[in-house]
Amino acid sequence: MKKFRVLSACVALPLTALATFMSSAQAQSLPTSQLTLYGNIDTALIWSSNTNAQGQSTTSVASGGYQLSVWGLMGQEDLGGGLKAFFRLENSFNADTGAVSLSSSFFNRFAVLGLRSDSWGAVSLGRLGSIGFDYTVLGYDLTNLDTYGIAALGAVPFVNLKINNAVKYETPRLGPVRATLMTSTGQEAAEASSAGRYSGLAVEYASGAFKTRVTHEVTHGSYSSALNQSSLQDKRSTLAARYDLSSVSFFGEAAWINGDLRLTPRGRLLQGGVSWRPSTSWTLIGEAGVYDYSDSDGHPTLSHLVAQYHFSKRTMLYAFGTYVDNQGGSRVSSLFAAGALAPVAGQSQSTVGLGLAHRF
Template sequence: MKRLSLLALPAGLLLAAGAQAQSSVTLYGIVDAGIAYVHNAQNASGQNQSTLVKFSSGNLSGSRWGLKGTEDLGGGLAAVFQLENGFNIGTGVLGQGSREFGRKAVVGLSSGTWGTVTLGRQYDPVVDLVQGLTEDNYFGGVFATPGDLDNYDNSLRVSNSVKYVSPLFAGFQVEALYGVGGVAGATGSGQTYSFGAAYANGPLSLGAAYFYANGGNTTTTANVRTWTSSSDSLFNTVINAGFASAKSIQIVRVGGQYVIGAATVGAAYSNTQYANDTFSAFSSTAKFNNGSVFFNYQITPALRTGVGYNYTSLTGPSSAHYNQVNLGADFALSTRTELYALAGYQKASGNTLNASGKVVSAQASIGSYGVNSGTNSQEVAVVGIRHKF
């Protein structure tokens, strides 16, 4: 084969080669699949309670693939980007509302001294700074708040947003995000903003954040609001479907964890409020308070187990209570591949609102699994495999 001398390359190609040497692009992903058994699941008519056995994609982690990269601009400054696609491995269907890069799509600038600014579709500070301190970080959304009503399992992202992430200062880090509503003459319509802080020192990690999203001014022919915000909605199950016409979502979340040898203990609290106005189908602000605790133990370098408890109460237009317990275990076959088993039980009591604003008996729906029970209790068991690349 004939060698090509660098001396023979045009000057433009030499410059391109030099730029490429200071840049990097990484392809990565997670493929997660399992089989799930659900006791008490609504059938196609949405009325009867049935036993459900289903193929389940994304149990520990949402299945995804992505590209991320950096370009060194000199002086400690770098250009960064990340594109991340979510999909259902059982069907191949795109996730996050069939968006090609629905999980994340950002571009920005990063400095070790001044921090990072990104623009695009991305996670808010509640997810970045608090979610990693909960059991969701270890065993996925089955452990999440019922219906993921407080975004415990990052069911929502914020589109058309700009985010700032500070460098670490003695274990402290802060974040702020603003999502543009994009409505002419109504700056606040559809806007989202969020901010938070975190601290980590040895075995102790703490985080706290605030999130607010305006639901927009779009209404149906019945003059009831439909959610048109820079933020995705959280109204995915019977837990909070009755508040889908909310004027706004407000979330305050705090969490912490402590590592003691092979054990990790953690606790979190959230207050979520769905505010109403004249275009809402409910009459007063719905307030959900949630508390959760978990305990994990690394039995061997390959085997980890965990148990969690989650309590949620609803006050405002109705009163309901949800008690949920979960178990999890995973076994690492390698640094990239693991087998897992998950289980959950939830009991609901009291009353809530349905999608028409009518008071109904509270139904169970475990974590962010997204299956309505049709009754006041539900059990879920899942076994599966996760591979990272």
């Protein structure tokens, strides 16, 4: 028995050493990977007029006066042969209270997993940015659709910024052209298979300082036991362009909204702006837009001014002023958010704010 134990030990020791060596060698030969923790904390003092039916004003310490307060994780792994796996998880929170913005969904901003190749493009799945998000917030609108800006007019509806149960394909850049195709399975309700479904397409041309894109999106209504709107659709097409010089940038967009779901009223929306960077520390932005409703005499206009002072690449002090003129009985608020405190129909609203933002 003692001889057997000695023999087992003699065999086990080399095998353990070999396994350790192989594990170490395998770890050294694994494809490289990386993980990034990132976020933004934004808190501001905000004053808005006409926030209820009595025409009273509201003063608040608010999270996300310019951009949402968020934190997230993203990473990628090099799988070899030009192929990479990537992911992104992001949550928004209220910097003024510390609470999560949406208790029913922890990663309420993004939950993305995908594969990317230099030769054939990228495929991603999960809770994704919509076509409108990707081609307006990222790289077109001068403020990245800030909280109290032209986003409130509704060229990209709040509920369409992020899409659940989605699949997206992005082509590689083919010279000056790239494209994105996206779809979703919606609510995945057996009683109404089309409920909440989304589809979108974008094509972009970019050359030097100029770029332009067209988008088209279709969104189906939701389903519940009390109300079935799955047969209704919101259809919107947009054309936008941006031109960047050394210290000045220009942006313009036209949107055509149709369909019977009416995430925003049917009609035509025009908006644009200019950004001026007189120094590395200062940025001044002016944007304006007008929305002509086709079903009524609604004709809201919005004007927005922003001044930013950059202490560093990560810390910014900002001030803004926004004015919404609700002509013809429209009811647009200056705040781009679901359930925003809007004025009564036909009443204007002014908002001013002073805030501090820090990225990490």
